[in-house]
Amino acid sequence: xxxxxxxxxxxxxxxxxxxxxxxxxxxxxxxxxxxxxxxxxxxxxxxxxxxxxxxxxxxxxxxxxxxxxxxxxxxxxxxxxxxxxxxxxxxxxxxxxxxxxxxxxxxxxxxxxxxxxxxxxxxxxxxxxxxxxxxxxxxxxxxxxxxxxxxxxxxxxxxxxxxxxxxxxxxxxxxxxxxxxxxxxxxxxxxxxxxxxxxxxxxxxxxxxxxxxxxxxxxxxxxxxxxxxxxxxxxxxxxxxxxxxxxxxxxxxxxxxxxxxxxxxxxxxxxxxxxxxxxxxxxxxxxxxxxxxxxxxxxxxxxxxxxxxxxxxxxxxxxxxxxxxxxxxxxxxxxxxxx
Numbered sequence: 001x002x003x004x005x006x007x008x009x010x011x012x013x014x015x016x017x018x019x020x021x022x023x024x025x026x027x028x029x030x031x032x033x034x035x036x037x038x039x040x041x042x043x044x045x046x047x048x049x050x051x052x053x054x055x056x057x058x059x060x061x062x063x064x065x066x067x068x069x070x071x072x073x074x075x076x077x078x079x080x081x082x083x084x085x086x087x088x089x090x091x092x093x094x095x096x097x098x099x100x101x102x103x104x105x106x107x108x109x110x111x112x113x114x115x116x117x118x119x120x121x122x123x124x125x126x127x128x129x130x131x132x133x134x135x136x137x138x139x140x141x142x143x144x145x146x147x148x149x150x151x152x153x154x155x156x157x158x159x160x161x162x163x164x165x166x167x168x169x170x171x172x173x174x175x176x177x178x179x180x181x182x183x184x185x186x187x188x189x190x191x192x193x194x195x196x197x198x199x200x201x202x203x204x205x206x207x208x209x210x211x212x213x214x215x216x217x218x219x220x221x222x223x224x225x226x227x228x229x230x231x232x233x234x235x236x237x238x239x240x241x242x243x244x245x246x247x248x249x250x251x252x253x254x255x256x257x258x259x260x261x262x263x264x265x266x267x268x269x270x271x272x273x274x275x276x277x278x279x280x281x282x283x284x285x286x287x288x289x290x291x292x293x294x295x296x297x298x299x300x301x302x303x304x305x306x307x308x309x310x311x312x313x314x315x316x317x318x319x320x321x322x323x324x325x326x327x328x329x330x331x332x333x334x335x336x337x338x339x
Contacts, residue, residue: 001157006064006075007051009159011039018242019166022062026055029177040166052080057088060098060176062166067126067151077162078116078149079169081135085142092142101176103134108276111217111266112171113148121145132214164196171247191254195225195239216266220328224251224264224299227328227335243292249284250299258294261285262326265300270308270325273300278323295322297338303327304339312339 014020023035040062042054050065063080081099083092117129122144135146221239228237232253241252251262263281265273281296304325315321327336
């Protein structure tokens with residue numbers, strides 16, 4: 001499949017995915033009066049060997065392209081920073097604050113990149129695949145192309161899979177392009193029960209290192225989904241529920257007119273699960289000045305000890321936070337009571 005054919009296929013099928021609303025998102029994020037086009041790519045941004053979304057030259061761009069890896073033709077997809085100066089981007093300075101926000105996001109949301117990798121080009125020289133991590137200062141130089149995504153063999157390209165991966169990367173894109181501002185996309189986003197398809201394994205490993213944090217996170221999400229379906233009914237459980245902030249909650253359970261937000265963490269102790277999850281759940285529930293959830297639940301694999309139970313009680317009693325912890329037991333496929 002040629003890049004132009006793939007780009008058109010992605011445009012055509014994107015209406016069934018969140019990424020199909022990319023240009024509407026850009027209107028909210030920028031000073032555009034109206035969407036410049038429908039779909040993702042345009043004739044101006046489709047080239048022989050690569051394509052990026054319309055407007056993406058000065059942004060974190062949704063990107064597809066041809067590559068050669070070990071002599072095999074591959075098709076990449078994901079998001080990228082192109083630090084090649086051009087008429088549209090005479091200097092890379094506008095991308096520097098966006099790279100800083102990119103780094104902030106990948107530090108605080110390592111679970112958001114299941115099966116994704118990062119690599120870069122300097123000229124024609126391609127780096128090895130690396131774990132998703134902040135972009136170093138040394139890489140921020142004219143002529144560097146930095147990619148976060150996947151590369152698959154050209155004869156294994158699957159349009160719905162690419163679009164599903166683009167959807168997973170939308171929260172990163174919104175965070176980077178929002179400039180730290182609160183961005184509201186629409187009120188009353190629909191509750192859509194179910195669990196999307198996402199990677200839970202990868203064939204790529206490094207000696208002594210793997211990217212199993214994000215993959216483990218997705219495995220726990222899927223297990224939590226099935227366990228909560230048994231508790232609340234499948235029609236009342238949604239994985240990766242979108243909020244009008246441009247973010248997604250790991251799992252949401254709907255009970256009458258109220259919702260419970262569940263945040264899954266892969267960490268060795270209850271304390272290390274609570275530390276990053278608390279800020280995320282409060283943001284999801286309350287930013288900006290909203291009341292989106294009746295209860296907030298952190299889910300991890302560790303058992304609650306005396307200190308963590310006391311800490312949770314203090315947060316509820318002193319600050320009236322409706323915050324709970326539940327242990328997910330993967331060995332016995334069980335979900336513990338609230339602590």
